[in-house]
Amino acid sequence: MSADSAGTARRRPGRPRHTEPSPEYRARMTEIVETAAQIFRAKGYDAGSLDDLAAALDLRKASLYYYVRSKAELLYLIFDRAISTALSRIESCLDIEDPRERLASLIRDQAITIAQEPSFFSVFFDQRPRLAADYEAEIRAKERRYLRIFAKAVAAAAAEGAIAPVEARYGAQAILGMTSWVYKWFEPGRDDPEAFAQTCIDLVLGPSAPAARPSAPGTKTAPAG
Amino acid sequence: MSADSAGTARRRPGRPRHTEPSPEYRARMTEIVETAAQIFRAKGYDAGSLDDLAAALDLRKASLYYYVRSKAELLYLIFDRAISTALSRIESCLDIEDPRERLASLIRDQAITIAQEPSFFSVFFDQRPRLAADYEAEIRAKERRYLRIFAKAVAAAAAEGAIAPVEARYGAQAILGMTSWVYKWFEPGRDDPEAFAQTCIDLVLGPSAPAARPSAPGTKTAPAG
DNA sequence: CCTACCGATCGGTAGG
DNA sequence: CCTACCGATCGGTAGG
Numbered sequence: 001m002s003a004d005s006a007g008t009a010r011r012r013p014g015r016p017r018h019t020e021p022s023p024e025y026r027a028r029m030t031e032i033v034e035t036a037a038q039i040f041r042a043k044g045y046d047a048g049s050l051d052d053l054a055a056a057l058d059l060r061k062a063s064l065y066y067y068v069r070s071k072a073e074l075l076y077l078i079f080d081r082a083i084s085t086a087l088s089r090i091e092s093c094l095d096i097e098d099p100r101e102r103l104a105s106l107i108r109d110q111a112i113t114i115a116q117e118p119s120f121f122s123v124f125f126d127q128r129p130r131l132a133a134d135y136e137a138e139i140r141a142k143e144r145r146y147l148r149i150f151a152k153a154v155a156a157a158a159a160e161g162a163i164a165p166v167e168a169r170y171g172a173q174a175i176l177g178m179t180s181w182v183y184k185w186f187e188p189g190r191d192d193p194e195a196f197a198q199t200c201i202d203l204v205l206g207p208s209a210p211a212a213r214p215s216a217p218g219t220k221t222a223p224a225g
Numbered sequence: 226m227s228a229d230s231a232g233t234a235r236r237r238p239g240r241p242r243h244t245e246p247s248p249e250y251r252a253r254m255t256e257i258v259e260t261a262a263q264i265f266r267a268k269g270y271d272a273g274s275l276d277d278l279a280a281a282l283d284l285r286k287a288s289l290y291y292y293v294r295s296k297a298e299l300l301y302l303i304f305d306r307a308i309s310t311a312l313s314r315i316e317s318c319l320d321i322e323d324p325r326e327r328l329a330s331l332i333r334d335q336a337i338t339i340a341q342e343p344s345f346f347s348v349f350f351d352q353r354p355r356l357a358a359d360y361e362a363e364i365r366a367k368e369r370r371y372l373r374i375f376a377k378a379v380a381a382a383a384a385e386g387a388i389a390p391v392e393a394r395y396g397a398q399a400i401l402g403m404t405s406w407v408y409k410w411f412e413p414g415r416d417d418p419e420a421f422a423q424t425c426i427d428l429v430l431g432p433s434a435p436a437a438r439p440s441a442p443g444t445k446t447a448p449a450g
Numbered sequence: 451c452c453t454a455c456c457g458a459t460c461g462g463t464a465g466g
Numbered sequence: 467c468c469t470a471c472c473g474a475t476c477g478g479t480a481g482g
Contacts, residue, residue, distance in 0.1 A: 044354055046271030049476060062479080063451045071477065125409070126351040129269055164427035167420070173410055174403045174425050181402025184350070195392070200399050202389035204428055274460060287463080288467045296461065 037119040076135040082124035099156035110179040115193040262344040301360040307349035324381035335404040340418040
Protein backbone atom coordinates (compact mmCIF):
# COMPACT_ATOMS: atom_id res chain seq x y z
CA MET A 1 0.00 0.00 0.00
CA SER A 2 2.84 2.45 0.75
CA ALA A 3 6.11 2.60 -1.16
CA ASP A 4 6.20 -0.80 -2.79
CA SER A 5 3.11 -0.51 -4.94
CA ALA A 6 5.26 -0.20 -8.04
CA GLY A 7 5.42 -3.63 -9.49
CA THR A 8 5.99 -7.28 -9.72
CA ALA A 9 8.25 -8.95 -7.16
CA ARG A 10 9.81 -5.98 -5.37
CA ARG A 11 8.74 -6.74 -1.81
CA ARG A 12 11.42 -8.44 0.32
CA PRO A 13 14.52 -7.47 -1.74
CA GLY A 14 17.57 -9.26 -0.35
CA ARG A 15 18.30 -9.50 3.29
CA PRO A 16 19.98 -6.05 3.59
CA ARG A 17 17.34 -3.38 3.15
CA HIS A 18 19.41 -0.98 1.02
CA THR A 19 20.49 -3.47 -1.65
CA GLU A 20 18.64 -4.35 -4.85
CA PRO A 21 17.54 -7.97 -5.01
CA SER A 22 20.25 -9.95 -6.73
CA PRO A 23 19.61 -11.48 -10.15
CA GLU A 24 19.91 -14.94 -8.60
CA TYR A 25 17.35 -14.00 -6.00
CA ARG A 26 14.92 -12.73 -8.60
CA ALA A 27 15.41 -15.80 -10.77
CA ARG A 28 14.81 -18.11 -7.83
CA MET A 29 11.76 -16.09 -6.89
CA THR A 30 10.33 -16.47 -10.40
CA GLU A 31 11.01 -20.17 -10.31
CA ILE A 32 9.22 -20.47 -6.99
CA VAL A 33 6.14 -18.64 -8.24
CA GLU A 34 5.98 -20.62 -11.46
CA THR A 35 6.35 -23.94 -9.71
CA ALA A 36 3.78 -22.95 -7.15
CA ALA A 37 1.33 -22.14 -9.93
CA GLN A 38 1.82 -25.62 -11.38
CA ILE A 39 1.32 -27.29 -8.03
CA PHE A 40 -1.73 -25.24 -7.10
CA ARG A 41 -3.19 -25.94 -10.50
CA ALA A 42 -2.76 -29.68 -10.12
CA LYS A 43 -3.80 -30.04 -6.47
CA GLY A 44 -5.55 -26.82 -5.57
CA TYR A 45 -4.25 -24.18 -3.20
CA ASP A 46 -5.05 -25.97 0.05
CA ALA A 47 -4.02 -29.45 -0.94
CA GLY A 48 -0.84 -28.22 -2.59
CA SER A 49 1.44 -28.02 0.42
CA LEU A 50 4.60 -26.03 0.89
CA ASP A 51 6.35 -29.35 1.32
CA ASP A 52 5.22 -30.30 -2.18
CA LEU A 53 6.53 -27.02 -3.46
CA ALA A 54 9.83 -27.30 -1.61
CA ALA A 55 10.32 -30.83 -2.87
CA ALA A 56 9.71 -29.75 -6.47
CA LEU A 57 12.34 -27.05 -6.01
CA ASP A 58 14.73 -29.32 -4.13
CA LEU A 59 14.55 -27.25 -0.95
CA ARG A 60 13.27 -27.62 2.62
CA LYS A 61 9.96 -26.05 3.37
CA ALA A 62 11.38 -23.56 5.85
CA SER A 63 13.65 -22.17 3.18
CA LEU A 64 10.68 -20.91 1.22
CA TYR A 65 10.15 -18.35 3.97
CA TYR A 66 13.35 -16.71 2.91
CA TYR A 67 11.53 -15.69 -0.25
CA VAL A 68 7.93 -15.45 0.76
CA ARG A 69 6.22 -14.14 3.87
CA SER A 70 3.43 -16.69 3.81
CA LYS A 71 1.59 -19.16 1.64
CA ALA A 72 -1.08 -16.49 1.18
CA GLU A 73 1.47 -14.09 -0.30
CA LEU A 74 2.63 -16.78 -2.68
CA LEU A 75 -0.91 -17.10 -3.95
CA TYR A 76 -1.10 -13.37 -4.39
CA LEU A 77 2.09 -13.34 -6.45
CA ILE A 78 0.52 -15.83 -8.84
CA PHE A 79 -2.63 -13.75 -9.12
CA ASP A 80 -0.70 -10.57 -9.68
CA ARG A 81 1.41 -12.03 -12.41
CA ALA A 82 -1.63 -13.47 -14.19
CA ILE A 83 -3.67 -10.30 -14.24
CA SER A 84 -0.69 -8.04 -14.96
CA THR A 85 0.42 -10.12 -17.93
CA ALA A 86 -3.06 -10.23 -19.38
CA LEU A 87 -3.73 -6.55 -18.78
CA SER A 88 -0.56 -5.30 -20.39
CA ARG A 89 -1.10 -7.45 -23.48
CA ILE A 90 -4.67 -6.36 -23.85
CA GLU A 91 -3.84 -2.69 -23.45
CA SER A 92 -1.68 -2.85 -26.55
CA CYS A 93 -4.88 -3.33 -28.56
CA LEU A 94 -6.34 -0.02 -27.47
CA ASP A 95 -4.73 2.09 -30.18
CA ILE A 96 -6.41 0.09 -32.95
CA GLU A 97 -9.04 2.44 -34.28
CA ASP A 98 -11.28 0.22 -36.36
CA PRO A 99 -13.81 -1.29 -33.90
CA ARG A 100 -13.98 -4.57 -35.76
CA GLU A 101 -10.22 -4.97 -35.82
CA ARG A 102 -9.87 -3.88 -32.22
CA LEU A 103 -12.36 -6.44 -30.99
CA ALA A 104 -10.73 -9.14 -33.10
CA SER A 105 -7.33 -8.33 -31.61
CA LEU A 106 -8.69 -8.35 -28.07
CA ILE A 107 -10.25 -11.74 -28.62
CA ARG A 108 -7.09 -13.14 -30.13
CA ASP A 109 -4.78 -11.76 -27.45
CA GLN A 110 -7.00 -12.95 -24.66
CA ALA A 111 -7.29 -16.49 -26.02
CA ILE A 112 -3.59 -16.79 -26.70
CA THR A 113 -2.44 -15.27 -23.42
CA ILE A 114 -4.49 -17.76 -21.47
CA ALA A 115 -3.59 -20.73 -23.63
CA GLN A 116 0.07 -19.88 -23.10
CA GLU A 117 0.02 -19.81 -19.31
CA PRO A 118 -2.60 -22.30 -18.24
CA SER A 119 -1.12 -22.81 -14.77
CA PHE A 120 -1.29 -19.16 -13.80
CA PHE A 121 -4.78 -18.72 -15.15
CA SER A 122 -6.11 -21.93 -13.66
CA VAL A 123 -5.06 -20.65 -10.28
CA PHE A 124 -6.31 -17.17 -11.06
CA PHE A 125 -9.75 -18.34 -12.05
CA ASP A 126 -10.28 -21.34 -9.82
CA GLN A 127 -8.60 -20.40 -6.55
CA ARG A 128 -10.14 -16.97 -6.21
CA PRO A 129 -11.97 -17.69 -2.94
CA ARG A 130 -8.65 -18.60 -1.34
CA LEU A 131 -7.12 -15.19 -1.95
CA ALA A 132 -6.93 -13.10 1.21
CA ALA A 133 -9.33 -10.16 1.30
CA ASP A 134 -6.78 -7.36 1.10
CA TYR A 135 -5.03 -8.91 -1.89
CA GLU A 136 -8.41 -9.60 -3.45
CA ALA A 137 -9.35 -5.93 -3.54
CA GLU A 138 -6.21 -5.10 -5.51
CA ILE A 139 -6.84 -7.84 -8.03
CA ARG A 140 -10.48 -6.94 -8.41
CA ALA A 141 -9.62 -3.38 -9.36
CA LYS A 142 -7.43 -4.57 -12.22
CA GLU A 143 -10.04 -7.05 -13.27
CA ARG A 144 -12.65 -4.32 -13.52
CA ARG A 145 -10.40 -2.38 -15.86
CA TYR A 146 -10.15 -5.53 -17.90
CA LEU A 147 -13.88 -5.94 -18.19
CA ARG A 148 -14.36 -2.28 -19.05
CA ILE A 149 -11.92 -2.53 -21.95
CA PHE A 150 -13.86 -5.43 -23.42
CA ALA A 151 -17.23 -3.79 -22.80
CA LYS A 152 -16.15 -0.64 -24.62
CA ALA A 153 -14.84 -2.64 -27.55
CA VAL A 154 -18.09 -4.60 -27.75
CA ALA A 155 -20.14 -1.41 -27.66
CA ALA A 156 -18.06 0.13 -30.44
CA ALA A 157 -18.31 -2.97 -32.60
CA ALA A 158 -22.06 -3.13 -32.05
CA ALA A 159 -22.49 0.54 -32.92
CA GLU A 160 -20.73 -0.06 -36.19
CA GLY A 161 -22.81 -3.14 -36.96
CA ALA A 162 -19.82 -5.47 -36.85
CA ILE A 163 -21.63 -7.62 -34.28
CA ALA A 164 -25.24 -7.89 -33.15
CA PRO A 165 -26.50 -4.97 -31.02
CA VAL A 166 -25.97 -6.68 -27.67
CA GLU A 167 -25.75 -5.14 -24.24
CA ALA A 168 -22.08 -4.23 -23.72
CA ARG A 169 -21.53 -5.91 -20.35
CA TYR A 170 -23.20 -9.18 -21.27
CA GLY A 171 -21.44 -9.22 -24.60
CA ALA A 172 -18.10 -8.63 -22.90
CA GLN A 173 -18.70 -11.42 -20.37
CA ALA A 174 -19.70 -13.75 -23.17
CA ILE A 175 -16.50 -13.04 -25.06
CA LEU A 176 -14.37 -13.23 -21.93
CA GLY A 177 -15.91 -16.59 -21.13
CA MET A 178 -15.43 -17.95 -24.60
CA THR A 179 -11.74 -17.07 -24.59
CA SER A 180 -10.89 -17.63 -20.92
CA TRP A 181 -12.41 -21.09 -20.89
CA VAL A 182 -9.47 -22.27 -22.96
CA TYR A 183 -7.51 -23.04 -19.78
CA LYS A 184 -10.01 -25.79 -18.97
CA TRP A 185 -9.63 -27.91 -22.08
CA PHE A 186 -6.59 -26.80 -24.02
CA GLU A 187 -3.89 -29.43 -24.56
CA PRO A 188 -0.62 -27.94 -25.86
CA GLY A 189 0.31 -30.94 -27.97
CA ARG A 190 -3.09 -31.37 -29.57
CA ASP A 191 -4.50 -27.87 -29.80
CA ASP A 192 -3.44 -24.75 -31.67
CA PRO A 193 -3.94 -21.41 -29.91
CA GLU A 194 -4.04 -19.44 -33.16
CA ALA A 195 -6.64 -21.70 -34.69
CA PHE A 196 -8.84 -21.49 -31.64
CA ALA A 197 -8.48 -17.71 -31.45
CA GLN A 198 -9.55 -17.50 -35.08
CA THR A 199 -12.57 -19.69 -34.36
CA CYS A 200 -13.68 -17.27 -31.66
CA ILE A 201 -13.23 -14.32 -33.98
CA ASP A 202 -15.14 -16.02 -36.78
CA LEU A 203 -17.94 -16.97 -34.45
CA VAL A 204 -18.43 -13.45 -33.17
CA LEU A 205 -17.39 -11.28 -36.08
CA GLY A 206 -18.30 -13.42 -39.04
CA PRO A 207 -16.14 -15.72 -41.18
CA SER A 208 -13.59 -13.31 -42.60
CA ALA A 209 -12.59 -11.00 -39.80
CA PRO A 210 -9.15 -9.37 -39.93
CA ALA A 211 -6.24 -11.45 -38.66
CA ALA A 212 -4.69 -9.06 -36.15
CA ARG A 213 -2.30 -6.14 -35.52
CA PRO A 214 -1.54 -3.42 -38.04
CA SER A 215 -0.35 -6.08 -40.51
CA ALA A 216 -3.59 -7.09 -42.31
CA PRO A 217 -4.88 -4.13 -44.38
CA GLY A 218 -8.42 -4.24 -42.98
CA THR A 219 -10.16 -6.78 -45.18
CA LYS A 220 -13.80 -5.73 -44.95
CA THR A 221 -16.18 -8.50 -45.90
CA ALA A 222 -19.84 -9.15 -45.24
CA PRO A 223 -20.53 -11.47 -42.27
CA ALA A 224 -21.98 -14.96 -42.56
CA GLY A 225 -24.92 -15.86 -44.75
CA MET B 226 -20.01 -50.03 -11.41
CA SER B 227 -22.27 -52.97 -10.53
CA ALA B 228 -25.95 -52.77 -9.60
CA ASP B 229 -26.20 -49.21 -8.37
CA SER B 230 -25.32 -47.41 -11.56
CA ALA B 231 -28.95 -46.40 -12.05
CA GLY B 232 -29.20 -42.95 -10.68
CA THR B 233 -28.96 -40.12 -8.31
CA ALA B 234 -28.76 -40.84 -4.58
CA ARG B 235 -29.52 -44.55 -4.42
CA ARG B 236 -26.36 -45.80 -2.67
CA ARG B 237 -26.70 -46.36 1.13
CA PRO B 238 -30.51 -46.57 1.35
CA GLY B 239 -31.60 -46.71 4.99
CA ARG B 240 -29.92 -48.86 7.51
CA PRO B 241 -31.79 -52.10 6.64
CA ARG B 242 -30.57 -53.27 3.25
CA HIS B 243 -33.95 -54.36 1.90
CA THR B 244 -35.89 -51.15 2.56
CA GLU B 245 -36.27 -48.17 0.27
CA PRO B 246 -34.72 -44.99 1.62
CA SER B 247 -37.40 -43.10 3.48
CA PRO B 248 -38.62 -39.76 2.10
CA GLU B 249 -37.14 -38.00 5.14
CA TYR B 250 -33.81 -39.66 4.46
CA ARG B 251 -33.84 -38.59 0.84
CA ALA B 252 -34.85 -35.05 1.74
CA ARG B 253 -32.07 -34.79 4.33
CA MET B 254 -29.64 -36.20 1.81
CA THR B 255 -30.59 -33.57 -0.76
CA GLU B 256 -30.23 -30.87 1.87
CA ILE B 257 -26.77 -32.14 2.76
CA VAL B 258 -25.60 -32.16 -0.84
CA GLU B 259 -26.99 -28.70 -1.56
CA THR B 260 -25.46 -27.20 1.55
CA ALA B 261 -22.15 -28.87 0.81
CA ALA B 262 -22.17 -27.34 -2.66
CA GLN B 263 -22.63 -23.88 -1.15
CA ILE B 264 -19.84 -24.40 1.35
CA PHE B 265 -17.42 -25.85 -1.18
CA ARG B 266 -18.20 -23.00 -3.52
CA ALA B 267 -17.46 -20.39 -0.90
CA LYS B 268 -14.38 -21.98 0.68
CA GLY B 269 -13.22 -24.62 -1.73
CA TYR B 270 -13.37 -28.36 -1.17
CA ASP B 271 -10.39 -28.65 1.15
CA ALA B 272 -11.00 -25.58 3.25
CA GLY B 273 -14.69 -26.30 3.57
CA SER B 274 -14.64 -28.75 6.47
CA LEU B 275 -17.22 -31.30 7.47
CA ASP B 276 -17.54 -29.35 10.69
CA ASP B 277 -18.58 -26.32 8.65
CA LEU B 278 -21.12 -28.44 6.86
CA ALA B 279 -22.44 -30.05 10.01
CA ALA B 280 -22.78 -26.65 11.67
CA ALA B 281 -24.73 -25.29 8.72
CA LEU B 282 -27.08 -28.26 9.00
CA ASP B 283 -27.23 -28.13 12.80
CA LEU B 284 -25.62 -31.54 13.21
CA ARG B 285 -22.43 -33.03 14.60
CA LYS B 286 -19.78 -33.93 12.10
CA ALA B 287 -19.92 -37.65 12.85
CA SER B 288 -23.61 -37.69 11.96
CA LEU B 289 -22.79 -36.89 8.38
CA TYR B 290 -21.31 -40.35 8.06
CA TYR B 291 -24.77 -41.77 8.50
CA TYR B 292 -25.53 -40.32 5.08
CA VAL B 293 -22.22 -40.27 3.32
CA ARG B 294 -19.33 -42.69 3.21
CA SER B 295 -16.65 -40.03 2.97
CA LYS B 296 -16.01 -36.44 2.09
CA ALA B 297 -14.88 -37.65 -1.32
CA GLU B 298 -18.24 -39.25 -1.96
CA LEU B 299 -19.97 -36.03 -1.01
CA LEU B 300 -17.98 -34.24 -3.66
CA TYR B 301 -18.94 -36.87 -6.18
CA LEU B 302 -22.63 -36.44 -5.38
CA ILE B 303 -22.31 -32.75 -6.20
CA PHE B 304 -20.56 -33.49 -9.47
CA ASP B 305 -23.08 -36.10 -10.44
CA ARG B 306 -26.03 -33.85 -9.80
CA ALA B 307 -24.45 -31.02 -11.78
CA ILE B 308 -23.65 -33.02 -14.90
CA SER B 309 -26.86 -35.05 -14.77
CA THR B 310 -29.04 -31.95 -14.53
CA ALA B 311 -27.23 -30.27 -17.38
CA LEU B 312 -27.22 -33.35 -19.58
CA SER B 313 -30.89 -34.10 -19.24
CA ARG B 314 -31.86 -30.51 -20.02
CA ILE B 315 -29.60 -30.35 -23.02
CA GLU B 316 -30.83 -33.64 -24.41
CA SER B 317 -34.32 -32.22 -24.71
CA CYS B 318 -32.98 -29.96 -27.48
CA LEU B 319 -31.96 -32.87 -29.67
CA ASP B 320 -35.30 -33.32 -31.38
CA ILE B 321 -35.25 -29.79 -32.78
CA GLU B 322 -34.60 -30.27 -36.45
CA ASP B 323 -33.64 -26.82 -37.67
CA PRO B 324 -29.87 -26.48 -36.98
CA ARG B 325 -30.15 -22.79 -36.22
CA GLU B 326 -32.94 -23.29 -33.73
CA ARG B 327 -31.29 -26.29 -32.19
CA LEU B 328 -28.05 -24.44 -31.55
CA ALA B 329 -29.96 -21.47 -30.15
CA SER B 330 -31.83 -23.74 -27.74
CA LEU B 331 -28.65 -25.45 -26.63
CA ILE B 332 -27.02 -22.10 -25.91
CA ARG B 333 -30.04 -20.84 -24.01
CA ASP B 334 -30.48 -24.00 -21.95
CA GLN B 335 -26.83 -24.18 -21.08
CA ALA B 336 -26.63 -20.55 -19.95
CA ILE B 337 -29.81 -20.75 -17.91
CA THR B 338 -29.04 -24.10 -16.30
CA ILE B 339 -25.73 -22.81 -15.04
CA ALA B 340 -27.05 -19.43 -13.96
CA GLN B 341 -29.72 -21.22 -11.93
CA GLU B 342 -27.39 -23.46 -9.94
CA PRO B 343 -24.17 -21.54 -9.50
CA SER B 344 -23.09 -23.47 -6.40
CA PHE B 345 -23.19 -26.84 -8.08
CA PHE B 346 -21.44 -25.62 -11.19
CA SER B 347 -18.81 -23.65 -9.32
CA VAL B 348 -17.83 -26.85 -7.59
CA PHE B 349 -18.14 -28.85 -10.77
CA PHE B 350 -15.86 -26.59 -12.73
CA ASP B 351 -13.42 -25.40 -10.09
CA GLN B 352 -12.93 -28.39 -7.82
CA ARG B 353 -12.33 -30.93 -10.54
CA PRO B 354 -8.78 -31.84 -9.47
CA ARG B 355 -10.16 -32.81 -6.05
CA LEU B 356 -12.45 -35.48 -7.44
CA ALA B 357 -11.15 -38.99 -6.80
CA ALA B 358 -9.92 -40.81 -9.89
CA ASP B 359 -12.64 -43.48 -10.07
CA TYR B 360 -15.43 -40.93 -9.77
CA GLU B 361 -13.65 -38.73 -12.27
CA ALA B 362 -13.82 -41.33 -15.00
CA GLU B 363 -17.57 -41.56 -14.66
CA ILE B 364 -18.02 -37.80 -14.83
CA ARG B 365 -15.67 -37.47 -17.76
CA ALA B 366 -17.72 -39.91 -19.81
CA LYS B 367 -20.86 -37.83 -19.36
CA GLU B 368 -18.92 -34.68 -20.10
CA ARG B 369 -17.73 -36.09 -23.38
CA ARG B 370 -21.29 -36.78 -24.41
CA TYR B 371 -22.01 -33.19 -23.58
CA LEU B 372 -19.24 -31.86 -25.75
CA ARG B 373 -20.23 -34.13 -28.62
CA ILE B 374 -23.79 -32.82 -28.58
CA PHE B 375 -22.54 -29.27 -28.89
CA ALA B 376 -19.97 -30.14 -31.54
CA LYS B 377 -22.61 -31.81 -33.70
CA ALA B 378 -24.94 -28.85 -33.36
CA VAL B 379 -22.12 -26.47 -34.30
CA ALA B 380 -21.23 -28.55 -37.34
CA ALA B 381 -24.85 -28.64 -38.48
CA ALA B 382 -25.28 -24.89 -38.04
CA ALA B 383 -22.05 -24.24 -39.91
CA ALA B 384 -23.07 -26.54 -42.76
CA GLU B 385 -26.27 -24.58 -43.15
CA GLY B 386 -24.45 -21.23 -43.07
CA ALA B 387 -26.14 -20.15 -39.84
CA ILE B 388 -22.73 -19.54 -38.29
CA ALA B 389 -19.23 -19.13 -39.69
CA PRO B 390 -17.64 -22.37 -40.97
CA VAL B 391 -15.61 -23.09 -37.85
CA GLU B 392 -14.03 -26.33 -36.72
CA ALA B 393 -16.72 -28.15 -34.72
CA ARG B 394 -14.73 -28.92 -31.59
CA TYR B 395 -13.28 -25.43 -31.20
CA GLY B 396 -16.63 -23.88 -31.94
CA ALA B 397 -18.27 -26.08 -29.33
CA GLN B 398 -15.65 -25.22 -26.71
CA ALA B 399 -16.06 -21.54 -27.50
CA ILE B 400 -19.81 -21.74 -26.99
CA LEU B 401 -19.49 -23.87 -23.89
CA GLY B 402 -17.06 -21.35 -22.45
CA MET B 403 -19.22 -18.38 -23.28
CA THR B 404 -22.22 -19.90 -21.54
CA SER B 405 -20.53 -21.78 -18.69
CA TRP B 406 -18.58 -18.73 -17.61
CA VAL B 407 -21.80 -17.28 -16.27
CA TYR B 408 -21.19 -18.93 -12.90
CA LYS B 409 -18.17 -16.68 -12.36
CA TRP B 410 -19.87 -13.32 -12.63
CA PHE B 411 -23.62 -13.77 -12.49
CA GLU B 412 -25.42 -11.99 -9.63
CA PRO B 413 -29.02 -13.16 -9.24
CA GLY B 414 -30.35 -9.79 -8.09
CA ARG B 415 -28.64 -7.77 -10.77
CA ASP B 416 -28.49 -10.06 -13.78
CA ASP B 417 -31.13 -11.67 -15.95
CA PRO B 418 -30.44 -15.21 -17.22
CA GLU B 419 -32.78 -14.86 -20.19
CA ALA B 420 -31.22 -11.60 -21.30
CA PHE B 421 -27.73 -13.04 -21.09
CA ALA B 422 -28.75 -16.19 -22.95
CA GLN B 423 -30.19 -14.03 -25.70
CA THR B 424 -26.95 -12.04 -25.87
CA CYS B 425 -25.01 -15.24 -26.46
CA ILE B 426 -27.42 -16.33 -29.16
CA ASP B 427 -27.29 -12.96 -30.87
CA LEU B 428 -23.54 -12.92 -30.76
CA VAL B 429 -23.16 -16.32 -32.37
CA LEU B 430 -26.22 -16.59 -34.59
CA GLY B 431 -26.82 -12.99 -35.53
CA PRO B 432 -29.24 -10.43 -34.10
CA SER B 433 -32.59 -12.11 -34.71
CA ALA B 434 -32.21 -15.76 -33.87
CA PRO B 435 -35.26 -17.74 -32.76
CA ALA B 436 -36.24 -17.55 -29.10
CA ALA B 437 -36.40 -21.24 -28.15
CA ARG B 438 -38.47 -24.46 -28.08
CA PRO B 439 -41.13 -25.41 -30.61
CA SER B 440 -42.96 -22.15 -29.80
CA ALA B 441 -41.28 -19.61 -32.14
CA PRO B 442 -42.20 -20.42 -35.77
CA GLY B 443 -38.64 -20.29 -37.14
CA THR B 444 -38.04 -16.64 -37.92
CA LYS B 445 -35.34 -16.72 -40.54
CA THR B 446 -33.47 -13.48 -40.94
CA ALA B 447 -30.16 -12.50 -42.47
CA PRO B 448 -27.28 -12.27 -39.96
CA ALA B 449 -25.59 -9.04 -38.93
CA GLY B 450 -24.33 -6.53 -41.43
C1' DC C 451 19.14 -21.82 3.10
C1' DC C 452 18.77 -26.03 6.96
C1' DT C 453 17.23 -28.91 11.37
C1' DA C 454 13.95 -29.46 14.67
C1' DC C 455 9.69 -28.67 16.33
C1' DC C 456 5.00 -26.72 17.79
C1' DG C 457 -0.11 -25.76 17.65
C1' DA C 458 -4.11 -26.25 15.20
C1' DT C 459 -7.18 -28.34 12.08
C1' DC C 460 -9.36 -32.04 10.02
C1' DG C 461 -11.19 -36.54 8.15
C1' DG C 462 -12.56 -40.40 10.06
C1' DT C 463 -13.74 -44.20 13.72
C1' DA C 464 -15.47 -46.47 18.15
C1' DG C 465 -19.35 -47.35 20.34
C1' DG C 466 -23.50 -46.34 21.46
C1' DC D 467 -27.90 -39.18 15.04
C1' DC D 468 -24.35 -38.04 19.34
C1' DT D 469 -19.85 -37.96 22.53
C1' DA D 470 -15.23 -38.69 22.64
C1' DC D 471 -11.14 -39.30 20.53
C1' DC D 472 -7.08 -40.60 17.36
C1' DG D 473 -3.51 -40.08 13.63
C1' DA D 474 -1.85 -37.41 10.14
C1' DT D 475 -0.92 -33.26 7.78
C1' DC D 476 0.33 -28.67 7.47
C1' DG D 477 1.62 -23.67 7.92
C1' DG D 478 4.71 -21.42 10.39
C1' DT D 479 8.69 -20.33 13.87
C1' DA D 480 13.18 -20.70 16.54
C1' DG D 481 17.63 -20.42 15.93
C1' DG D 482 21.23 -20.94 13.45
